[in-house]
Amino acid sequence: MANQAKLTTAGKEFEYPILKGSVGPDVIDIRKLYGQTGQFTFDPGFTSTAACESALTYIDGDEGVLLHRGYPIGQLAEQSSFMEVCYLLLNGELPSGDELETFSTTITRHTMLHEQLATFYRGFRRDAHPMAIMCGVVGALSAFYHDSTDIADPEHRKISSHRLIAKMPTIAAMAYKYSVGQPFLYPDNKLSYTGNFLRMTFGVPAEEYEVIPAVEKAMDRIFILHADHEQNASTSTVRLAGSSGANPFACIAAGIACLWGPAHGGANEAALNMLKEIGTPDKIPHYIERAKDKNDPFRLMGFGHRVYKNYDPRATVMQSTVREVFEALKVDDPLFETALRLEEIALNDPYFVEKKLFPNVDFYSGIILSAIGFPTTMFTVLFALARTVGWVAQWNEMISDPGQKIGRPRQLYTGPTQRDYVAIDKR
Numbered sequence: 001m002a003n004q005a006k007l008t009t010a011g012k013e014f015e016y017p018i019l020k021g022s023v024g025p026d027v028i029d030i031r032k033l034y035g036q037t038g039q040f041t042f043d044p045g046f047t048s049t050a051a052c053e054s055a056l057t058y059i060d061g062d063e064g065v066l067l068h069r070g071y072p073i074g075q076l077a078e079q080s081s082f083m084e085v086c087y088l089l090l091n092g093e094l095p096s097g098d099e100l101e102t103f104s105t106t107i108t109r110h111t112m113l114h115e116q117l118a119t120f121y122r123g124f125r126r127d128a129h130p131m132a133i134m135c136g137v138v139g140a141l142s143a144f145y146h147d148s149t150d151i152a153d154p155e156h157r158k159i160s161s162h163r164l165i166a167k168m169p170t171i172a173a174m175a176y177k178y179s180v181g182q183p184f185l186y187p188d189n190k191l192s193y194t195g196n197f198l199r200m201t202f203g204v205p206a207e208e209y210e211v212i213p214a215v216e217k218a219m220d221r222i223f224i225l226h227a228d229h230e231q232n233a234s235t236s237t238v239r240l241a242g243s244s245g246a247n248p249f250a251c252i253a254a255g256i257a258c259l260w261g262p263a264h265g266g267a268n269e270a271a272l273n274m275l276k277e278i279g280t281p282d283k284i285p286h287y288i289e290r291a292k293d294k295n296d297p298f299r300l301m302g303f304g305h306r307v308y309k310n311y312d313p314r315a316t317v318m319q320s321t322v323r324e325v326f327e328a329l330k331v332d333d334p335l336f337e338t339a340l341r342l343e344e345i346a347l348n349d350p351y352f353v354e355k356k357l358f359p360n361v362d363f364y365s366g367i368i369l370s371a372i373g374f375p376t377t378m379f380t381v382l383f384a385l386a387r388t389v390g391w392v393a394q395w396n397e398m399i400s401d402p403g404q405k406i407g408r409p410r411q412l413y414t415g416p417t418q419r420d421y422v423a424i425d426k427r
């Protein structure tokens with residue numbers, strides 16, 4: 001049969017079904033492999049492993065395509081809003097006008113935090129990294145919202161998902177306020193999701209905060225660009241944590257912890273720090289040489305991707321958004337010139353060409369966020385805020401799947417074989 005893969009091992013031939021998705025590579029269904037052959041597959045880093053079935057997001061890394069529920073990211077970034085993308089990811093279809101209004105109102109009404117949570121912030125040092133605060137505070141939500149933690153109940157899952165999406169901007173803004181020693185601001189229901197976040201971050205109680213529409217639009221677009229990205233490391237972490245039946249807030253806290261790493265969400269912070277270190281375009285060749293040197297741990301941050309072997313479509317939108325924000329705020333940042341030049345030099349260098357290393361979403365985002373006024377330590381927090389919808393949508397999809405099992409990878413054991421314990425005086 002054509003839709004079977006043959007495997008010859010241990011002197012026998014086995015057949016495994018080939019499954020087809022709606023688009024993208026077929027997968028060989030090896031779920032019976034161990035039972036039949038007594039052997040595992042070996043794929044550290046999951047470079048050839050589809051860990052789940054999903055109908056949320058599709059990436060064609062060779063073509064630089066990213067679709068959410070079938071819609072291209074470029075169209076969503078240009079024509080949609082973050083609230084609409086959240087609805088789309090959670091429900092599978094774009095909302096009608098009424099559905100969007102009801103959804104936005106629901107999210108708005110969940111933006112406040114339990115008052116007691118403010119005391120958690122006060123336990124952190126003022127110089128704590130806001131991602132450390134996010135991990136702690138989001139994990140602590142598990143101790144607050146007991147009325148919706150039956151993960152087998154779809155209504156409970158929906159309420160938890162709405163709470164997480166709604167409260168994340170409040171949590172993120174409070175992390176920032178705490179670090180600069182300013183009072184926390186309560187959400188303002190008159191504002192949009194993104195406008196409210198900007199006000200809670202940059203507003204002060206003594207003055208009326210005016211949301212600049214162009215900045216609100218750019219920020220909303222940045223949220224759209226980060227909303228979901230298939231089975232990346234933090235999403236897989238959320239799925240793995242959730243597969244044991246863990247509390248949803250604890251699962252998202254696990255996702256935040258994973259996102260923090262510089263190879264993942266932490267790359268936006270690292271990319272801007274790198275651009276600052278490079279400084280002027282004349283220093284670029286030195287850093288390009290360092291990035292190519294196998295004995296030097298330096299890498300071009302914001303460059304390369306496990307899946308994209310072409311320009312990351314999110315980076316394209318990000319690059320054009322830099323110019324819009326500069327124009328709206330009447331600012332300029334010489335680091336943008338350095339970034340453009342660095343991209344140009346790298347894309348013409350055989351090392352980067354052969355390895356198919358292109359700018360990713362994080363390469364230009366830091367320049368925009370910095371122009372808006374965020375310190376670098378907040379960059380990954382913004383990523384976490386926006387990715388929360390992807391995490392909860394993926395978590396919900398997994399829990400809704402009747403065939404869902406606890407995630408339990410196996411290993412190739414290379415340690416000592418069984419041996420007898422030796423008393424301490426005999427060693």
Ligand code: CMC
Nearest residue numbers: 262263264265267291299300301302303304305306355360
């Ligand atoms: N600078 C220099 N060389 C690189 C880079 C880079 N940024 N990225 C990959 N390479 C080289 C790497 O040294 C390796 O070379 P060789 O084959 O000779 O050993 C080859 O390219 C393949 O790299 P890899 O590390 O095996 O690839 P991976 O798929 O495991 O890693 C990555 C992907 C994103 C972790 C990596 O490209 C990287 O570290 N990039 C910088 C960090 C970054 O920008 N991360 C953000 C990713 S996008 C946002 C997100 O999804 O979180």
